[in-house]
Amino acid sequence: MNLSEEELQKQLSDPRQRNSAFSLVVRMFQERLYWHIRKMVMSHEDSNDVLQNTFLKAWNGLDGFRGDSQISTWLYRIATNETLTFLSNKRMRSQNSMNEVEDGLLQNLRADTYFDGNDLQMRLQEAILTLPEKQRLVFNMRYFDDITYEQMEAILGTSAGALKASYHHAVKKIEKFFGEEE
Amino acid sequence: MKTNKKITLEEIATELPFSVPENYFEQFALQIDRQIGYKTPQHRFIRSWMYAAAMIVAIFVVSSIFYSTNQRNLARNAENYESYVMTQVDEPAVVDYYVNNQSK
Numbered sequence: 001m002n003l004s005e006e007e008l009q010k011q012l013s014d015p016r017q018r019n020s021a022f023s024l025v026v027r028m029f030q031e032r033l034y035w036h037i038r039k040m041v042m043s044h045e046d047s048n049d050v051l052q053n054t055f056l057k058a059w060n061g062l063d064g065f066r067g068d069s070q071i072s073t074w075l076y077r078i079a080t081n082e083t084l085t086f087l088s089n090k091r092m093r094s095q096n097s098m099n100e101v102e103d104g105l106l107q108n109l110r111a112d113t114y115f116d117g118n119d120l121q122m123r124l125q126e127a128i129l130t131l132p133e134k135q136r137l138v139f140n141m142r143y144f145d146d147i148t149y150e151q152m153e154a155i156l157g158t159s160a161g162a163l164k165a166s167y168h169h170a171v172k173k174i175e176k177f178f179g180e181e182e
Numbered sequence: 183m184k185t186n187k188k189i190t191l192e193e194i195a196t197e198l199p200f201s202v203p204e205n206y207f208e209q210f211a212l213q214i215d216r217q218i219g220y221k222t223p224q225h226r227f228i229r230s231w232m233y234a235a236a237m238i239v240a241i242f243v244v245s246s247i248f249y250s251t252n253q254r255n256l257a258r259n260a261e262n263y264e265s266y267v268m269t270q271v272d273e274p275a276v277v278d279y280y281v282n283n284q285s286k
Contacts (some may be wrong), residue, residue: 019220026214031206038200048210055214117199124194144196171191178189 009067018062026055029072032084032145033079039140040083040133043108050086054079060128069154076155081174102129127177131170138163139170 003011003024013023033054038047041097058065059079065074074151087101092101109115113124137156141147142163149160156163215221 019218021222022218023211023215026211030210032206034202034210035200039198044200044202048206051210052214058215059214059218069281112200114203115199116201119281120189120194121199123189124191125199143191144198146196174191 004069008071012062012065012071013067019058022062023058024069025058027033029075030055032072033075036076036079036141037083039128040137041086042105043112044114045128046086046108050079050082053086054082057082073151080155084133086146107130123178124174127174130177131173135166135170135173136159138166139174142167 003021008021008025011017012025014021030051032050034047037050037054038044041047041050054075058075061078065071071078090104091101094104106126107126109122117125128139129149131139134156138152141152141155147155149163151162152158152163158166
């Protein structure tokens with residue numbers, strides 16, 4: 001069943017239809033949000049936890065959703081915050097270097113049974129993990145999902161110009177990573 | 183793995199190299215449904231059929247109990263009626279009735 005954005009928002013604000021509308025929202029956006037999270041946290045189990053938190057936060061915060069943005073933008077925003085919180089908690093738990101979390105993510109990725117890429121794709125993931133978090137987010141959204149800078153601006157709250165610059169820097173760093181490997 | 187050739191981003195597929203367990207998304211959506219207390223139409227359909235089946239079984243059980251009780255009562259009533267008739271009949275009158283009929 002495909003409902004228009006307007007109809008879906010109307011049903012979400014109606015207590016009698018809220019459950020069925022939210023169930024539909026989960027089915028509409030779960031895959032996109034899952035991949036958005038997975039690219040950042042790498043492991044399937046962690047992605048599953050973050051995705052679950054995302055939808056439960058959205059469900060509990062439905063009354064606060066006033067329809068001033070699209071449902072997808074609102075959900076992406078929650079998913080991004082949940083992902084960054086998850087990574088930040090992981091970082092706080094690790095006592096040693098700043099790169100320890102990224103090293104851990106890389107190790108998880110190498111051991112992950114749900115990674116089915118080739119060597120080149122594994123090396124790209126390694127290169128992406130060397131980027132600062134925000135750049136990693138921007139690079140993933142642009143490179144893999146082809147999300148426009150305008151949509152990213154609405155989700156991340158950063159100007160399109162700054163996002164373009166961020167993506168450009170990320171690409172340069174990744175190419176440098178590959179160059180150093182020669 | 184290191185190679186001598188410089189790699190560019192254009193050479194690498196933009197498809198994600200990850201996968202998920204089988205039926206993951208179907209199960210995930212059902213899990214969220216449970217957490218928000220939503221019964222899907224499928225659940226409601228199964229539940230209504232379960233109610234209907236339970237009703238049929240209940241009607242069958244109640245009817246069989248009613249039927250067997252009724253049968254027992256009928257049998258008991260018939261026995262009572264026979265005893266009643268026997269108590270009301272005067273034995274010499276019956277003998278007289280038979281004798282008179284045969285002599286006609």
